[in-house]
Amino acid sequence: MKPNVIELIGLTKRYGSFTAVDHLDLTIRKGEVFGLLGPNGAGKSTTILMILGLTEPTEGRVEVCGVNSTTHPIDVKRKVGYLPEDVGFYDDLSGLENLMYIAQLNSIPPQTATEKAIRLLERVGLQNEADKKTGKYSRGMRQRLGLAEVLVKSPEIIILDEPTSGIDPAGVKEFMELIRQLSREEGITVLFSSHHLHQVQQICDRVGLFVKGNLIAEGEIHQLSQKLFSGDYLTVKVKTEAEQPSLQEDFQKLQGVHAVSLKEGMYWIECTEDVTATIAETAVKSGAGLKYLQKTEYGLDDIYNRYFS
Amino acid sequence: MKKILHNLLNGKKRAGRSHDGVIHPFRVIVGKEMSDHMHSWRFIIMVAIIALTCFGSLYTSLTNFGNAVKPNDPEGSFFFLKLFTLSDGTLPSFMVFIGFLGPLLGISLGFDAINTEHNRGTLSRVMAQPIHRDYLLNAKFVAALSVIGILFFALGFLVVGLGLVIIGIPPTAGEFLRIIAFLLVSIFYVAFWLNLSILFSVLFRQAATSALASIAVWLFFTVFYSMIVNLIAKAMVPPETASIQHVLGYQRFILNLLRVAPSNLFSDAGTTLLMPAVRSLGPLSMEQVQGAIPSPLSLGQSLMIVWPQLTGLIAATTVCFGLSYFSFMRREIRSR
Incomplete structure (x- = not known):
């Protein structure tokens, strides 16, 4: 030290x-x-x-x-x-x-x-x-x-x-x-x-x-976001190639997923823990074809907006 | 250990420049301030004004020199000093000019000492260096005072030199010492105004405010103060039937009131030093005058008379300095 x-x-x-x-x-x-x-x-x-x-x-x-x-x-x-x-x-x-x-x-x-x-x-x-x-x-x-x-x-x-x-x-x-x-x-x-x-x-x-x-x-900055947003949900955005109505329910059933919504043709999955890998697996298995997946991490911007404004 | 010993041994030499060429930070600031003053326009203008007026007064005193020297004059042996005090009424004498313009010079060198540093954003930068905070204040005072001292001695000696060339009679040792004493008193006098303006520069954020405040004090003492004292004097005039003690007390009171003004202290001191015949600055009773030999006083005696005035000037200077010190030392120094 x-x-x-x-x-x-x-x-x-x-x-x-x-x-x-x-x-x-x-x-x-x-x-x-x-x-x-x-x-x-x-x-x-x-x-x-x-x-x-x-x-x-x-x-x-x-x-x-x-x-x-x-x-x-x-x-x-x-x-x-x-x-x-x-x-x-x-x-x-x-x-x-x-x-x-x-x-x-x-x-x-x-x-x-x-x-x-x-x-x-x-x-x-x-x-x-x-x-x-x-x-x-x-x-x-x-x-x-x-x-x-x-x-x-x-x-x-x-x-x-x-x-x-x-x-x-x-x-x-x-x-x-x-x-x-x-x-x-x-x-x-x-x-x-x-x-x-x-x-x-x-x-x-x-x-x-x-x-x-x-x-x-x-x-450190990444520690900071964890510390500050620990009570919050992690959001994973998923877009598939084909529409598959059952997919939303499938996501919902996964462990650690809190809520799923469909916005702008994308699934917004709020998770209590990092289950990105299982979400991807589910999407691929469903046969809908995974096109896009993004895990949103909190940066300083979010910290700034949250505390300073 | 060897190094410590070496440092200790060389410690004595460390005044100013030490053996390894390090200049003490205090000297660095004084040097910079002095060069700033000498390069500044206001200083050049003030010097030009003072030099011009001095030579003007020298000219008038020289043209009247013949009339002024009378036979049987108790000051006859001191006619070289008349160069500084003589006037035909068109132009005031050297002494009066110094008394009038000296304060302006002091104010012009001090009114923006601290606040301009602050407004330029240099104060916090300098204060972040490993120097004591009072170095800056002290150095500004020392630098301005040295510049004034050099200027006054140069002017005084120029007047002496020119007088010497023109009238052709060298001053006696006594006269020379009196001139030096007078120049020293003038420097103390200007030091007071310098410190007053430095105090205002610490107190006021704007250089203009501090300049105006200093000039206001100066105007008050040179113009209005004597008027106010006159008013008080008129209101307190003792009746004609009053006892001598009462009248004397009244005179002394009015004189002491006048002596609150630094300009009065200066003119008292200057007159006594340059006119050896002056033997008291207050009222003298007949008993005191009786038996006095109408001869000039020795330098020592003249100095004894002006000692209170000199102490008063130094005390006023110290008070101003103390106040600026007090307000500057614990203040928070923000950038701009």
Whole structure:
């Protein structure tokens, strides 16, 4: 088992009577890509701020690599790179200068900082824009510069708060590819917050679902759907080549089948357990000829619709 | 272990730049802030205005120099200082200009210190670096103050140099020290306004609000405050039959009211330092004046007189700084 790098214990943040984060318990292990998924205003950013010690929790505590973020924020910030939601740069400095400034704030000597900054700019594909003022950068370029800046301190953990908002799909794809590479090649733990479930689905090893300050579920995506929809029926859609009136009854008689209905020329079979194989066998044996069979699995979409809307 | 020992031994050298070329983050921020100030248009404009007015006042004081130097003047030996205080009424003197424009310079360097960082989204980025939160605040103050200090000393020495070239008589050591003391007092004075505007930049989200608030305070103290004190003074005028103690107490009260204004503290201090004949900033009774030799005070004595003013200025500066510190240190730093 890999060691825990981020541990949230009973973390709570209240603003007056409003509870932004409510007794949150969460552990993130070394080297994984963890997705915090939730709609806007769910408390994702507040949680991230507490992890970095940029705001104080009302109750509970945060430990990053065994260091308490509230009492020792400097030690935590040495290990954690943070890319805020709407990252800003000093517009009258060039990309390279911006990067150098942050590198030097991390006590990297100027010579090393320059080499490192240039290497990172190449890595995020900004080598041609290094000397351009960041005021002239596009949204996607700023985001990539932000990623370079996060990496300049050689962090163990990077925290990205809605890093893909406002970038076009091609840019998003590139950006996600970069993050995945980083996590794989350099073993960096990534905490990724987003309200965009497909992006989370693409790159995250584990996901935490965040609604109104509560973590309602946590785990790998396929586990998550099992966990969340365990009381529900699995639906198998079957289409046959020929009509066969007795087929509906046959399906009904199978063990584990709850109800069968005929919609749009297809049988919709609701099962309490996975009996897809027996359903296929029945259809073939009946001589009607199996044309199409689909087992519907719940994806993040269904989870999203169910909890967030 | 060897490494720890090595670090310990080299610890003494770590002030500023250490042996491996690491620049302390605090110095990095100060350096960046200073270069930002020097490249900014508002600083260039303020410097241009201040430099122009200073040379204007130098010109008027030089043209009147002949009339001003009278025989048997107790300040006769200090006529070099007149370069800073002399005026023929068309243009105010160097000292008055500094008292008037200095606050504007301080405000212009500080009013957007924190809120612009926040609005640009750079505050949360910088705060996510392993530096203490107060580094940013302190560095902004130190950077602006160094820029102001360099500017004031440059201007002061330019005036001295030009005066030297034109009137041809070098200042005495005492005069030179008085000029330095005056420049230091002006820097303290501007530091107060700088800190006030930094405080507003922490309190207000919009740079425009904080600039307006600072300018409002400045206008209040330079224009309206003396009017209000006058009103109070009129309402409290003691009757003609009042005892001397009563009149003296009244005078002192009004003076103390006036001294709440930092501009008053500055002009008190400046006058005392640049005019050695000034021997008291309050009312003097006949008994106190009797037997006094009509000679200028020594620098030490002048400094003794302005000490309360100086302490007042530093205290006001510290209060503003403390308040901004208090409000900034525990605040939540969100991106934009």
